[in-house]
Amino acid sequence: DSGVTQTPKHLITATGQRVTLRCSPRSGDLSVYWYQQSLDQGLQFLIQYYNGEERAKGNILERFSAQQFPDLHSELNLSSLELGDSALYFCASSPRGQGWGTTEAFFGQGTRLTVV
């Protein structure tokens, strides 16, 4: 158990809909990262938050947005869903924010999103 909790574990929704994925980081970790994993693209970095503020952006679509709340949990909002958005979405946390690669990241179990 990494200590990172993601809910829900599975989500099936229709095209055009909007969903929210939730992540609770490990106790004490200030940074939260979101990754999208699909079969052909590997782990794609979407966005990073540190202590409530956006720190870095990756290949995140405009239809997607995220935020980190004062209690440090984070939510990833996906809207106007398309079939191609079906993927496994991982949240990871680490203690620090600057150059997070200097410390290991702890991944949650992921949310498997299926868009039909």
Add this chain to the structure above:
Amino acid sequence: GQQVMQIPQYQHVQEGEDFTTYCNSSTTLSNIQWYKQRPGGHPVFLIQLVKSGEVKKQKRLTFQFGEAKKNSSLHITATQTTDVGTYFCAGLRQAGTALIFGKGTTLSVSS
């Protein structure tokens, strides 16, 4: 686009054979991390390399970071069925804040 390349994409070995996966970056990296993802699981941190030419060992696993800090490798000696999974390298670009993951090498082992 993808800036960290990993080869091979898939590798099948007989139990007891050795296995190596290679990671190459188009830019110099501050450090590199390796993760393992078991089938149906999530990525789990294995190790981090920071220094040019660094070599680290974890039991049967040997990790190397190239002199130019642009490539890395993971070598498993005498594979076991428990080694099955996908191995990812992830590099932090200099002045970067987020790790860029390779697409991973999926290892299968038959007994």
